[in-house]
Amino acid sequence: MAIIITLDVMLAIRKMRLNNLAEKVGITPQNLSILKTGKAKAIRLHTLDAICKTLECQPGDILKYISDDEVKS
Numbered sequence: 001m002a003i004i005i006t007l008d009v010m011l012a013i014r015k016m017r018l019n020n021l022a023e024k025v026g027i028t029p030q031n032l033s034i035l036k037t038g039k040a041k042a043i044r045l046h047t048l049d050a051i052c053k054t055l056e057c058q059p060g061d062i063l064k065y066i067s068d069d070e071v072k073s
């Protein structure tokens with residue numbers, strides 16, 4: 001099982017920089033970078049809510065599920 005973070009795609013679509021999003025969401029650019037690169041082990045629902053509100057998107061726009069079979073292919 002793999003959850004893929006596609007935050008960088010949504011940032012590009014919205015033409016927003018990571019630092020701008022971090023400021024609007026109220027978290028550090030470093031923590032947002034950890035999330036963006038997929039190195040985060042968890043995300044608070046409050047943070048996910050703030051990201052989605054700021055980017056005007058749904059959680060599924062930045063979180064993707066890939067099954068084990070798809071990962072192996």
